[in-house]
Amino acid sequence: MKIDRLIGILSILxxxxxxxxxxxxxxxxxxxxxxxxxxxxxxKAGIPIVTKQGVNGGISIMDNYKLERTLLTNTEMxxxxxxxRSLDSVNGxxxxxxxxxxxxxxxxxxxxxxxxxxIDLSSWYKESLAPKIELIRDAIEHCxxxxxxxxxPRGDSERCIQPYYLIFRxxxxxxxxxxxxxxxxxxxxxxxxxxxxxxxxxxxKQSVPLPDLTNEHIFPGGIHVKALFDAGxxxxxxxxxxxxxxxxxxxxxxxFHADYTDKENLIAWILTFxxxxxLLEPEEIRIELQQIIEKMRERYS
Numbered sequence: 504m505k506i507d508r509l510i511g512i513l514s515i516l517x518x519x520x521x522x523x524x525x526x527x528x529x530x531x532x533x534x535x536x537x538x539x540x541x542x543x544x545x546x547k548a549g550i551p552i553v554t555k556q557g558v559n560g561g562i563s564i565m566d567n568y569k570l571e572r573t574l575l576t577n578t579e580m581x582x583x584x585x586x587x588r589s590l591d592s593v594n595g596x597x598x599x600x601x602x603x604x605x606x607x608x609x610x611x612x613x614x615x616x617x618x619x620x621x622i623d624l625s626s627w628y629k630e631s632l633a634p635k636i637e638l639i640r641d642a643i644e645h646c647x648x649x650x651x652x653x654x655x656p657r658g659d660s661e662r663c664i665q666p667y668y669l670i671f672r673x674x675x676x677x678x679x680x681x682x683x684x685x686x687x688x689x690x691x692x693x694x695x696x697x698x699x700x701x702x703x704x705x706x707x708k709q710s711v712p713l714p715d716l717t718n719e720h721i722f723p724g725g726i727h728v729k730a731l732f733d734a735g736x737x738x739x740x741x742x743x744x745x746x747x748x749x750x751x752x753x754x755x756x757x758x759f760h761a762d763y764t765d766k767e768n769l770i771a772w773i774l775t776f777x778x779x780x781x782l783l784e785p786e787e788i789r790i791e792l793q794q795i796i797e798k799m800r801e802r803y804s
Contacts, residue, residue: 505541508533512541513550521561632676635693638701639678642666648702649680654695656767660684664691665706672716679714690714726763729784731756736779770795 508531515522515530527538542562546552551565642649643666653662664680671677675692682689688711732740734755740748749757763769770792773782782789 509541509545512538513545516550516552516562516564519563521555521559521563523561527562632693635696635699636669636676638699639666639669639693642701643669646706646708648683648704648706649678649699650702651691651699652697653691654697662691663702664689667708667711668714670714670716681711688714690716726766726769726785726788728759728761728763728769728782730759730773731781731783732759732776733757733779736776739776 511531512527515527524535524538524542527541528535531538542552542554552562553565554560554562639649641647646665648663649666650661650663653660661684663683664678665683666678666680668679669676670679670690675694677690677692678696679688679690681687731752732749734757737749737757740757740759744759744761748761749759752758763772766788769788773780773792774795782792
């Protein structure tokens with residue numbers, strides 16, 4: 504992508520006194536004419552680049568601008584490279600690794616194994632997720648509509664959307680776009696998408712708001728939960744809700760308090776603790792849980 508190449512060229516120019524157009528063309532595997540156009544674009548963006556002809560000539564940034572080499576510190580560059588590396592963990596390619604090498608060209612520090620942050624965004628569903636992510640990225644870049652089957656608690660449905668954002672949140676991948684069925688913006692979880700196809704229909708990209716993904720908006724609460732857990736569940740409660748979600752009792756049991764959003768998710772979560780938990784409140788969900796357990800007992804008897 505052109506923006507990747509421009510960032511890479513700027514990084515090299517900030518780290519070296521002078522480079523030649525053939526060197527940049529070789530580094531980024533493009534023609535010298537493309538490099539010349541890139542240099543023009545960087546100049547238009549306000550970067551003071553000068554070119555000199557002759558034996559000792561080349562491309563460089565004006566001396567008085569080189570004082571701004573701290574534009575990206577080592578720590579900031581390490582953070583950028585960690586983010587790029589994490590994207591390769593999603594799609595199984597080395598696309599961002601190659602960009603990382605170009606960004607780090609001209610310095611030994613960034614690529615010598617000094618990285619202290621390693622991010623792996625891959626999951627158990629990597630084989631099915633990677634093609635979806637690539638297809639959705641292509642649809643967003645070229646303003647193409649997406650068609651797919653979507654599996655939701657209320658049933659399956661055929662959807663057609665105009666995609667705008669790929670989002671990684673709550674340990675899962677989502678696509679945010681205008682749903683033509685609901686006539687509104689919707690968030691779709693990629694693991695629930697099937698038969699994803701790129702439509703021939705091209706849409707005109709609008710200036711759309713970013714989705715409100717705050718926990719308060721997506722998970723507004725409303726169900727006040729009170730439960731008693733065995734002491735052996737402490738590690739999991741801390742992992743999922745933090746160390747202040749319970750009070751240790753004299754018998755070492757854990758009195759748990761929290762707000763939950765969805766009743767079905769709450770019941771499913773409670774059942775994962777098997778006999779190690781007793782739901783105290785809300786009373787109506789406690790009764791429903793008892794009925795579920797009785798039906799399970801009948802099925803397994």
